[in-house]
Amino acid sequence: MKIAVELGIITDTFESAITWERFPEFYKAIVSATEDACLKASGHKGSVSCRFTHCYPDGPASYFSFQAKGRYGALAEQWLEIKSSALDAVITHGGTVTHHHAVGRDHMPWYCRQRPDLFASALQAAKDRLDPKGLLNPGVLLAARS
Structure with missing residues (x-):
């Protein structure tokens, strides 16, 4: 992480869970919202990826990661803008922000909403x-x- 910050890269992960039948549209919406947020916050589309941390009979636990080129002196604000947009999209599109290890200080505002x-x-x-x-x-x- 230290090297990413030294290079001016904004990066983070967030987890969610949703039912299988809703996942394809959810995935598209979260990737799109996160890419849009990266572009808005940094001027660069960034990169968004997703993997499953767990798979259950009723749905996957999706683990999204994003990276974007940031501006020195504004990395924390850019990170918060991207993270906020991404987690807002998770809630808007029916996912949970609390799966596995996604509860804590960074996620508190969204956890309280759910x-x-x-x-x-x-x-x-x-x-x-x-x-x-x-x-x-x-x-x-x-x-x-x-």
């Missing part, structure tokens, strides 16, 4: 009871308490 409020409340109650000082993974599944 997580049912009742589940969030139950999870917060369990965390309050088991981790009253909020020491374990603050800001990963629930907003960090100040």
